[in-house]
Amino acid sequence: MSQPVDALLKIDNLSKHFGGFTALDQVSVNVGRGERFGLIGPNGSGKTTLINCISGALQNDQGSILFDGAEVSRMPAYKRTRLGIARSFQIPRPFGSMSVLENLIVPLEYVAHSGSLHLADTRGEAMEILKGMGLADKAETLASSLSQVELRKMELARAMAARPRLLISDEAMAGLSSNEVSEVLEILFKLNASGITIIMIEHIMQAVMKFSQRLLCLDAGRIICEGSPEAVVGNPDVQRAYLGA
Amino acid sequence: MPHVAHPAFLVLGAYATYALVGLGMDPLLAGLLLMPVFFAFGIAVYQFYYLTFERRGTDLGVRGIAFFFGIAFIVQVGLILVFGVDQRMVEASYIGTSIEVFGDVRIPQRMIVAFGVALALTITLALYLSRTFTGRAIKAVAQDEGALRLMGADPVRIKRWAFGIATGTCALAGALLIIVGPVDPNLDxxxxxxxxxxxxxxxxxxxxxxxxxxxxxxxxxxxxxxxxxxxxxxxxxxxxxxxxxxxxxxxxxxx
Amino acid sequence: MKFLLGALVLVGFAAAAPLFVHLEYFYFAGFVVLQFIVLATAWNILGGFAGYVNFGTGAFFAVGAYSAVALYKAVQLPLGLQILAGAAAAGLLGFLVGLLTLRLRGIFFSIATIAITIILETVVMNWHYVGGAKGLPILRPTEMPLYFTNYTQWLFLVMTIIAVLAVAMARYIQVGWIGRGLRAIRDNEGAAECSGVPTLKLKLAAASISGALMGAAGAPFAQYLSFIEPSSAFSLNYAVNALAMPIIGGTAHWIGPVLGAILLGTVQQVVTVTISSEMNVLVVGVMLVVFVVGAPEGILGLWKRYVLKKGTP
Structure with missing residues (x-):
């Protein structure tokens, strides 16, 4: 198996239990700097648990998570965000009482400029990010009244406002039309081109195949296959997991 | 659901029992008769809550809690206005007498009655929740509404039903409360x-x-x-x- | 700038009031309304901005009041220091309750605040140094401060200053990054944390500030009544009013709790005098439910919708 030489994220022997249920079982994987990494697996296979452990929404029971050489597995989520791990959510979680612009100002204030806030032009910066996402005309709209695709884009924009080095996109395309899927995909390609490492969780196989340089398939909390997208999809274990045969 | 008004309904049940006993009814019978009334009342309260909060999905946290808190407060003050702040109690044949168990140990009969009824009520509820489809659905709705919907049950209907049962139980529990000892509006x-x-x-x-x-x-x-x-x-x-x-x-x- | 000017005018008015307002009732009623402005504003910092409902305003208020009383009785501490001590004690209480429950779902924090009210009330009932359940008469200082000839008028000025400081603090929090962080927590805590907001720290800070302001409001209470007893210091009325006033006024803006406190505080003064005190708490309860159901954004929301003709549909 080809492991990246220069890893940004090193996960070693990661396990997570809920009561008697094992959600993640000794998962080890490295993600390289600048890589486009795809994470697939059937429902309940542990994908979301894995990224919750990486982003800090959950704490792993065993194992270690090294981000850029630093052990982060006992850090609260907000510190990990400040180190450079940002994410979007499977079900969008906007700050509904704020405008789209303000949604972006939160991470700008708390991450990018947390030391020297008085010098920063957070509104201008937020506007720049929104332009890049094609959301500039929605800047003053209340986040709770956005459409599904706009919400997805806003989540990515908000993640970007935290100036991440690693972006985790958790099913950012679920429920979108095929045109909208290519729109979001294009945004993710653009972000990756600017040097951001991206982990993509996705059920839309077409999208994840097109996007990923490397693919990992989880089933029942274990890694069943890892490698090039073609190799993973052709793997009989993966096919069995998906077809349930 | 942030139902902080539940104890207020309990005290309301005790006072409703008190009012019926005033008309010459046995407190236990009064509690039983009040159950369907309270059940309907609970359904109505939930329906109102659902229509004004859950369906709109607006800021459930603070307003939902404030709503029930306000209801509890109104019940409490309403009781004070109607019955006054004094303690109230009821009379029945099994209140005031006691039964002798081994020599010196005497247990007041009202305690035995209350204990028996409470135990029966708890067991009934437990059986209902574990054995019937609706009962299991009530337990499920707390965990995963989506899964329940997939099973073909309507979470809103289930919650309304659960709320009704919980409130109905308050009637009998309230009756027990006033059988065991005097109650006052601040008890909640x-x-x-x-x-x-x-x-x-x-x-x-x-x-x-x-x-x-x-x-x-x-x-x-x-x-x-x-x-x-x-x-x-x-x-x-x-x-x-x-x-x-x-x-x-x-x-x-x-x- | 406008805010600063308004604040100065208000304090100036309170300081000069003894020169032209001689009606004693004005100061009595005014003190109560100001006290509610502080409590409602304090409640809103945690409840309105961050979405954590405090049912135990009475506990924080009473901790302020009893800290002041204990120190006054022990070492004749001057009023200013009593207020600081009351604020510190209640702020610490807010921090501790927060530490215990703010990691959990919001409802647990609410229940814990009820719990703390009952527990502390029981403790004070059994604490004989400050009068226990029977209460304790307080002799006001015989020497009048500054040019004042009436201690109630002095307390009125002190409460005005506390209220102005409380509102200024709420305003400072609301317009800046702290307020945005708190709102992010209220809207979605998980997303807030992933946007770099240190949610627990921020909630603890809000709980401490909110508690401290409530304690500051409570500190002059015994001096105002010349008497203190647990059931009035821990009264459920504080909890209900502190929650109802911001919700009725509007929780999104610092002016909301102030409007709610002035409206409800005044109505209650009138109803208490003309009808009965039970009726007045009933009025608060009914108004709370009516607003929560009918006008979720409070008076501010109604204003936006019907006067400015914009805002949420």
Whole structure:
């Protein structure tokens, strides 16, 4: 198996239990700097648990998570965000009482400029990010009244406002039309081109195949296959997991 | 659902019983007769809550809690206005007499009646929740609304039904409350502590845990009553509650 | 700038009032309304901005009051220091309750605040140094401060200053990054944390500030009544009013709790005098439910919708 030489994220022997249920079982994987990494697996296979452990929404029971050489597995989520791990959510979680612009100002204030806030032009910066996402005309709209695709884009924009080095996109395309899927995909390609490492969780196989340089398939909390997208999809274990045969 | 008005409904049940006993009815019978009335009342309250909050999905947190808090407050003050702040009690043949068990130990008959009925009520509820489809659905709705919807059950209908049952139970429990001892309108604050203490101690949604937790709380309160005096009794339930929240928020029997 | 000017005018008015307002009732009623402005504003910092409902305003208020009383009785501490001590004690209480429950779902924090009210009330009932359940008469200082000839008028000025400081603090929090962080927590805590907001720290800070302001409001209470007893210091009325006023006024803006406190505080003064005190608490309860159901954004929301003709549909 080809492991990246220069890893940004090193996960070693990661396990997570809920009561008697094992959600993640000794998962080890490295993600390289600048890589486009795809994470697939059937429902309940542990994908979301894995990224919750990486982003800090959950704490792993065993194992270690090294981000850029630093052990982060006992850090609260907000510190990990400040180190450079940002994410979007499977079900969008906007700050509904704020405008789209303000949604972006939160991470700008708390991450990018947390030391020297008085010098920063957070509104201008937020506007720049929104332009890049094609959301500039929605800047003053209340986040709770956005459409599904706009919400997805806003989540990515908000993640970007935290100036991440690693972006985790958790099913950012679920429920979108095929045109909208290519729109979001294009945004993710653009972000990756600017040097951001991206982990993509996705059920839309077409999208994840097109996007990923490397693919990992989880089933029942274990890694069943890892490698090039073609190799993973052709793997009989993966096919069995998906077809349930 | 942040139902902080539940204890207020309990006290309301006690007073409703009191009113019916005033017309010459037996308190237990009154409690039983009031159950369907309270059930309907609970359904109505939930329906109102659903239409004004849940369906709109707007900021459930603060306003939902404030809504029930306001309801509890109105019930409490309403009772004060109607019945006054004095303690009220009821009369029945089994109140005031006691039964002798081994020599010196005497148990007041009203306690035995209340204990028996409470136990029967708890077992009935437990059986209902574990054996019937609706009962299981009620337990499921707390965990995963989506899955319930897939099973073909309507979560809103289930919750409305659960709310009705919980409120209906308040009628009989209220009757027991006033059989056991005198009640006053300010009792509900104390019962907020007791109710949540038991529920948190047991771990949310655990029925057998609830019974054990109730026993623990009862024994603890009596011990404090006997050793330190009545002045400290109100703090017991809340003290345990805080301790459990601090140490083991999932409850003693939770996962 | 406008805010500063308004604040100065208000304090100036309170300081100069003894020169032209001689009606004693004005100061009595005014003190109560100001006290509610502080409590409602304090409640809103945690409840309105961050979405954590405090049912135990009475506990924080009473901790302020009893800290002041104990220190006054022990070492004749001057009023200014009593207020600081009361604020510190209640702030610490807010921090501790927060530490215990703010990691959990919001409802647990709410229940814990009820719990703390009952527990502390029981403790004070059994604490004989400050009068226990019977209460304790307080002799006001015989020497009048500054140019004042009436201690109630002095307390009125002190409460005005506390209220102005409380509102200024709420305003400072609301318009800046702290307020945005708190709102992010209220809207979605998980997303807030992933946007770099240190949610627990921020909630603890809000709980401490909110508690401290409530304690500051409570500190002059015994001096105002010349008497203190647990059931009035821990009264459920504080909890209900502190929650109802911001919700009725509007929780999104610092002016909301102030409007709610002035409206409800005044109505209650009138109803208490003309009808009965039970009726007045009933009025609060009914108004709370009516607003929560009918006008979720409070008076501010109604204003936006019907006067400015914009805002949420």
């Amino acid at each position: 604050r104390l019962y907020i502590g007791r109710t949540f203490c038991v529920v948190v101690l047991a771990g949310m949604g655990s029925m057998s845990g609830t019974l054990v937790a109730g026993l623990i709380l009862g024994v603890a309160e009596s011990l404090v009553l006997a050793s330190v005096g009545t002045a400290w009794a109100p703090a017991v339930a809340f003290g345990i509650l805080l301790a459990v929240l601090g140490v083991r928020p999932a409850g003693l029997f939770g996962r």
